[in-house]
Amino acid sequence: MNANKSEGNQDNGGDILSQRRRKNQELKAKGVNLYPNDFRVSHGISAVRQQIEQAPELMGPEGPVFSIAGRMMAINRFGKSAFIRIKDGSGELIQAYLQAKALGESFELFKQMDVGDFIGLTGTLFTTRTGEWTLETREFRLLSKATRPLPEKYHGLKDPEKRYRKRYVDLVMNPEAREIFLRRSRMIQAVREFFIARDFLEVETPMMQPVAGGAEATPFVTHHNALNMDLYLRIAPELYLKRLVVGGFDRVFEINRNFRNEGVSTRHNPEFTMMEFYWAYATHADLMALTEELFAHVARVVTGSAVVHYQGHELNFDGEWPKIELLDALVEIGGVDKRLLDDREGLLAFAKENNISVTKTEKLGKVLTKLFDVLVEPKLIQPTFITGYPVEVSPLSRRSDTNPDLTERFEVFVAGREIGNGFSELNDPEDQRERFLMQVREREAGDSEAHMMDEDYIEALEYGMPPTAGQGIGMDRLAMLLTDAASIREVILFPHMKPVSI
Incomplete structure (x- = not known):
């Protein structure tokens, strides 16, 4: 023409x-x-x-x-x-x-x-x-x-803010935007087929909950008029999925929408998609092996290869990934003096010297993880498991048999950000009650992200939950990796934004 x-x-x-x-x-x-x-x-x-x-x-x-x-x-x-x-x-x-x-x-x-x-x-x-x-x-x-x-x-719709606000025009004018969401759809389908092929049952759990649980996050609050009670938009489906394990469903998963009242950034949207699965008679080690298999499979389905190019990095999801304990990572990658690892006051001074924001009232476990977030996480480019998280920051994880101050928990890091969080589940109701009480005290001290007490969940555990392991994986962040998207807004069709008038 x-x-x-x-x-x-x-x-x-x-x-x-x-x-x-x-x-x-x-x-x-x-x-x-x-x-x-x-x-x-x-x-x-x-x-x-x-x-x-x-x-x-x-x-x-x-x-x-x-x-x-x-x-x-x-x-x-x-x-x-x-x-x-x-x-x-x-x-x-x-x-x-x-x-x-x-x-x-x-x-x-x-x-x-x-x-x-x-x-x-x-x-x-x-x-x-x-x-x-x-x-x-x-x-x-x-x-x-x-x-x-x-x-x-020829000029099209290039301004990112306009593209996000008018996604319908973005999809008409920009083939690249269309391809991102086609890939995202294939990714979700590949994840679903992966778990169904392994005899996991796909389920749906409540999005409005009387107790916000399953993660440390500030919830959104709404009100149910007929019941005259406040409800919370779920921050995670975890506690309901584990109730299903108590009820006899040994393998369950849910691709779900979660809501957290937190900041908006290139990595965060207040409404986001997670995939969580729970596997009875499995351990956190089993989860890590399955995670390696899952990521390689989904990458091949979506991109044709287990090697993915992301923002100038070549990420290899194939084979066995490195596993590093959190404390070792702080020393070997973060440059923290090993002698400071059990010295809370020394770590607080170290954080201050390095302009890392840590409040003086925070316990040792939270200080360690905050230092990790700044000093180590950005450097974890290739798929990596970080293990051995402190009990203080893991209220739902099983304690380690070899070190009761740590848990059988890991997080998955790729391209300098967390993609997943998994652990052997805490199924001791007495220990769980003590962990909840510890979180309640932190909540009363002003931590709006601390876990609430959930008596019904403790009662469910008292009926007996088999040894179980479970994991949550951020679907939006995984989509970013598989589409070479620098911002989470690129992979969410309608990201949340302030009204134009504000």
């Missing part, structure tokens, strides 16, 4: 919008239905291409008649004829040729169409002199009139 004759679609502010609104009113006054719903599509554009690729002899006026529909993305007018390009839900484009002689009165309607309008076309295929497959249009129908113009083709 001749680009210099292509109809402009640049948004010049209110002028074009006003013109289009006037045009719509004029068309309505002439009896034109701007939004009909009686056109029937026989083929998607990708199906048309597949059929002709398999049988090229079908090309020509005697070939099959196709009825296609989609959004007009470009118009080249030549008086009594025009070439256009339309795109459908497959994301593919096809060219069409329209002539006044063939279309009669409907060509006059076509002359009132704009880039962005949805149309229906019926015709056969032919090849232009440049070798492009083109629909010889026999019937033209307006299906939906677009009032607002799309961004200009």
Whole structure:
């Protein structure tokens, strides 16, 4: 198509919008239905291409008649004829040729169409002199009139904030955005199929809970009028999934939406997707082996390889990943003096010297993990397991048999960020009660992220939960890795943002 004759679609502010609104009113006054719903599509554009690729002899006026529909993305007018390009839900484009002689009165309607309008076309295929497959249009129908113009083709929608706020336009104009969410969909499907193939049962647990539990986070609060009680949007499904293990479901998983009332950043969105699974008669060591298998499998499904390129790094999910204890990582990677590891006051002084924010009232375990977050986490580029977390920061994890101050817990780090958290589950109801009480005291001291007391969950444990291991994996962060996205907003269709007026 001749680009210099292509109809402009640049948004010049209110002028074009006003013109289009006037045009719509004029068309309505002439009896034109701007939004009909009686056109029937026989083929998607990708199906048309597949059929002709398999049988090229079908090309020509005697070939099959196709009825296609989609959004007009470009118009080249030549008086009594025009070439256009339309795109459908497959994301593919096809060219069409329209002539006044063939279309009669409907060509006059076509002359009132704009880039962005949805149309229906019926015709056969032919090849232009440049070798492009083109629909010889026999019937033209307006299906939906677009009032607002799309961004200009060559500049597109580039500003990230505008792209996130107007994702629907982003998906129309930017094939890269579309591909991100196609990959994300394949990723979720691959995760689901992986666990179903291993006899895990997919379940659904409450999103509104009387007690916010399963993680250390500040919850969103809502109110149920009929019951006259406050409820919390879940910060994690963990405690309900473990109730199901108590009930006899030995392998369960849930791909779930969680809500945490925390800051917004390139790594955080207050509403996000997690996958959590629980496996009876397994240990945290079993989880790590399964995690290696899962990540390599999903990477191959989504990208075709277990080696993924992310923000200049080559990440290898294949094989066995390094396992480093948290205390060792602080010394070997973070540069902390080994003699300080059990010296809370010394660590507080070290944190102050290195401008690391740690409050004086925090216990040793939390000081250690905060130092880890700053000194070690950004340096963990290749997939790595960090093990041996302190009991103080692991209220739901089983204690280590060799060191009761630590737990059988690990976190998964890739590209300098946490992707997953797993552990052998604490199934001793008395120990669990003491851990909850410790969290309650921290909550009363002002820590809004500390765990609440959950008496019903303790009662469930008193009925007996088998030895179990469980893990949560951040689906949004995994999607970032598999799509080379620098910000979590790139992989969430509609990320939360302040209103424009604020």
